[in-house]
Amino acid sequence: MAQMEREHLSVVMFPWLAHGHVTPYLELARRLTSANDADIDVTVHLVSTPVNLSAIARHQTPRIRFAELHLPAAPDLPPELHTTKHLPARLMPALKRACDLAAPRFGALLDEIRPDLLLFDFLYPWAPLEAAARGVPAAHLSTFSAAATSFVVHCLGRGRREGCAFPFRGVGFGSAEEEAKYMAQYILREELPDALVPERNRLLLSLARSSAFVAVKTCADVERPYMDYLSELVGGNKEMVPVGPLLVDADAAAAAAGGGTSSESESDRVMRWLDAQTPASVVLVCFGSEYFMSEQQLARMARGLELSGERFVWVVRFPRETEEGDEAARALPRGFAPAPGRGLVVEGWAPQRRILAHPACGAFLSHCGWSSVLESLAAGVPIVALPLHIDQPLDANLATELGAAVRVQQERFGEFRAEDVARAVRRAMRGEESHALRRRAAELREVVARNDADDAQVAALVQRMARLCGKGQQRVAVPN
Numbered sequence: 001m002a003q004m005e006r007e008h009l010s011v012v013m014f015p016w017l018a019h020g021h022v023t024p025y026l027e028l029a030r031r032l033t034s035a036n037d038a039d040i041d042v043t044v045h046l047v048s049t050p051v052n053l054s055a056i057a058r059h060q061t062p063r064i065r066f067a068e069l070h071l072p073a074a075p076d077l078p079p080e081l082h083t084t085k086h087l088p089a090r091l092m093p094a095l096k097r098a099c100d101l102a103a104p105r106f107g108a109l110l111d112e113i114r115p116d117l118l119l120f121d122f123l124y125p126w127a128p129l130e131a132a133a134r135g136v137p138a139a140h141l142s143t144f145s146a147a148a149t150s151f152v153v154h155c156l157g158r159g160r161r162e163g164c165a166f167p168f169r170g171v172g173f174g175s176a177e178e179e180a181k182y183m184a185q186y187i188l189r190e191e192l193p194d195a196l197v198p199e200r201n202r203l204l205l206s207l208a209r210s211s212a213f214v215a216v217k218t219c220a221d222v223e224r225p226y227m228d229y230l231s232e233l234v235g236g237n238k239e240m241v242p243v244g245p246l247l248v249d250a251d252a253a254a255a256a257a258g259g260g261t262s263s264e265s266e267s268d269r270v271m272r273w274l275d276a277q278t279p280a281s282v283v284l285v286c287f288g289s290e291y292f293m294s295e296q297q298l299a300r301m302a303r304g305l306e307l308s309g310e311r312f313v314w315v316v317r318f319p320r321e322t323e324e325g326d327e328a329a330r331a332l333p334r335g336f337a338p339a340p341g342r343g344l345v346v347e348g349w350a351p352q353r354r355i356l357a358h359p360a361c362g363a364f365l366s367h368c369g370w371s372s373v374l375e376s377l378a379a380g381v382p383i384v385a386l387p388l389h390i391d392q393p394l395d396a397n398l399a400t401e402l403g404a405a406v407r408v409q410q411e412r413f414g415e416f417r418a419e420d421v422a423r424a425v426r427r428a429m430r431g432e433e434s435h436a437l438r439r440r441a442a443e444l445r446e447v448v449a450r451n452d453a454d455d456a457q458v459a460a461l462v463q464r465m466a467r468l469c470g471k472g473q474q475r476v477a478v479p480n
Contacts, residue, residue, distance in 0.1 A: 006041055007471050009462065012067075012115040013046045013141070014106070016123045017095065018084040019289045020371055022052055024143050024217050024246040025119070026059060031246075031458045033063040040466055045113050047106070049082035067109050071098040084290055086319070093192050096123065100196040103130055110134050116469040119215065125197060125205035132209075137468045140210035143217050145370045146226035146240065147171045148394040149203070153233045155183045156204060168226065170401035171394055186390055186413070212468055213239040215461060217246050217370070219451035222377075222402070222444070243461055244451050245374040247353070267351045270313060273344050274355065277311060280362035280438070283384070283425055284355050286315040287367040291388060297416075299333045304421025305343065306336075310429050312343045312365075315350045356381050362438075363428040365421075368396040368405075377404060378452065380445030382437035384428045386421070388414045403440040406433070 011032065015025035029044040046053075047067045060066050071082050077094050081087055087095060107130040110118070118138040120127040128138035142149055147168070154166050159176055166172030166179060173179045188200050197205075207214060214234075216227060220242040227240040274282060285305065287293065293301065298316070305312050318330055332345065352372070355361055356379035364376045365384040373395050376383050383405035385396035393413050399405035406427045409420040427433050451457070466472035 006039060007466070009040050009042045009117065009466055009469065009471060010113070010115040011042060011044050011465065012110065012113055012118045013044055014118065014120045014124060014127055015046070015048065015141075015143075016084075016121040017049060017052055017082065017099070020369060021121055021143050022046075022048060022056065023248055024371070025121075025141065026056060026064075027246040027248045028119075028141070028217075028243060028458075029064050030059075032462060033061070035458050035462055036455065040462055040472055042462060045115060047109060049079070051080055051083045067113060069102060069106060069109065071105075072101045074098055088319075093195070097192075097194065097196060099124065100126065103127075106130055107133070110136060116471065117465050120206070122203045122206040125202050125209060128206075128209040128211070137211040138209065139213055139215055139465070139468070140206045141215040141217070141243075143370065144391055145373075145395055145398060146216050146218050146223040146230055147398045148370070148391040149216075150226045150230040150233060151179075151394050152183070152187060152203060152391075153207065153230060155179050155187075156200060157233060167229065168401075171226075171397045182393070186393075207234050207238070210238065213241045213464055215241045215243050217244070218242050219245055219374075219448055221447045221451060241461060241464060242451070242457060244454060244457050245378065245448055247375065247378055247448075247452050249353070266346060266348070267354070270344065270346060270350055270355065271358070274313070274358045274360045276341075277360035279359045280429075281311050282358075282360045283308070283310050283312045283363045283365055283429065284315075284352070284361055284381075285312050285365040286350070286352060286372070287317075287386075287388065288369050288372065289317075289349075291367060292317055292319050295333075297414075300416060300418045301421060302333050302336045303418035304416075304425070306338075307418055307422035308425040308429075309422075310425055311341075312338075313346065313350070313355060314343065315346045315348075315352075317348060353379070362434075363425065365425060368392045368399060370395050373399050374448060377402075377441065377444045378448040380438070380442045382406070382428050382434070382441045384408060384424050386410070386416060386424075402444060404437065404444055406437065 013025045013029055015021040029046055032042045033044055043063045045065050045067050047069050049071060050068050053066045053068060074094060076091060077098055103126045110130060115136060118131040118136055119141045120138055122140060131138040151166050151172060159179060163176050165176045173182055231238060231240050353375050356364060356375055361381055363384055364381050365386060366372045368385050368387045369392060383399050385399055385405045386408040387393040387396040400407055406424050408416055408424040410416050428437060463472060
């Protein structure tokens with residue numbers, strides 16, 4: 001009896017140099033290489049800087065291989081800062097410029113690997129050009145919500161030309177004028193004179209240069225209207241392909257965040273503390289892996305948690321080095337020391353998904369980064385939304401529109417009062433509104449779990465990539 005010869009698909013993945021980008025790319029790599037496709041075996045080559053790859057070294061397998069991209073030397077940017085982790089904010093433009101200057105080196109990696117396909121992040125709109133010069137098709141893999149991406153593309157195009165507001169009022173800001181102000185403050189920052197790629201063009205060029213489809217880290221059952229609108233905005237001939245929420249288990253998240261033995265012992269301490277609490281009685285407080293609060297923000301947050309009267313686990317982060325003009329806090333407010341049974345402060349990293357899944361966790365006070373929103377929905381935990389910058393206000397609006405979040409009142413994003421933090425936390429934890437939030441969060445938990453477990457999405461992505469490369473269309477029978 002003859003059997004069909006299996007084809008091989010070699011994919012280069014090129015995520016931005018941030019934990020929140022590398023992790024979902026790596027998770028998709030894991031799923032692609034373990035997909036039960038009857039005809040196609042996938043091998044992934046994940047490209048990043050040595051400092052990023054060293055943090056995830058244990059995830060390299062025979063079918064997930066790492067390729068180092070060495071950035072050009074720069075006086076203020078040593079190799080240990082070729083990552084956004086611990087990168088001073090003033091050096092972010094320098095890191096982007098170094099990546100743009102590394103385009104020829106990336107091309108040389110493509111010559112060496114000779115992949116069938118490239119999956120690239122939006123900060124590298126030049127990457128698909130390097131691939132095209134070698135006859136390699138490329139597709140953009142977005143780690144942002146379709147709601148936030150479609151909002152930005154709308155404001156850069158149709159909204160600016162026609163003066164119209166984003167059509168999904170629950171996610172937007174109500175008027176074209178307010179949305180233009182938001183874009184100017186958080187998205188369209190001042191360009192450096194030596195910038196190789198204008199910031200406003202990175203996303204638009206990446207979408208335009210994506211071949212045939214754009215892969216999106218999302219749940220189609222949650223974001224279908226925004227995916228459809230994004231497809232319309234980019235010309236209507238480019239499909240938005242959901243690849244699921246790409247939820248990562250706690251161990252993999254710890255490795256990607258650089259956690260080790262100390263993180264494991266701290267994790268055990270947190271879980272033991274939660275075990276002693278009653279169900280739905282604790283608020284998890286965390287504002288992402290790369291945001292440092294100012295002294296004023298930290299003091300107001302501490303006071304807000306005290307005023308709320310609720311138990312909490314607060315994950316705080318402090319910068320590694322002090323810089324002149326840097327407003328980031330270096331320590332908790334003087335005198336802030338919650339009673340052992342009232343609150344737990346964790347410095348650095350904590351097992352966010354494990355905490356959210358614990359029965360004691362009743363709400364999540366979050367900046368609303370997209371991964372955090374998805375993890376909270378996956379756990380069925382309501383969100384207390386306190387967005388701070390970039391796309392977070394849009395994801396906070398989406399979570400609220402879905403009925404799974406309450407907002408902390410803010411005059412400006414990044415600013416808040418202690419009293420408003422306390423009020424929003426109490427709304428999420430007490431009374432009839434909290435019951436409604438939990439019912440809706442429980443419904444969304446089923447939706448997200450179904451999407452995350454849907455192997456058909458990954459199988460469909462494999463088939464789309466294969467067709468883009470001219471594979472998977474003809475089969476050769478070989479004898480057993």
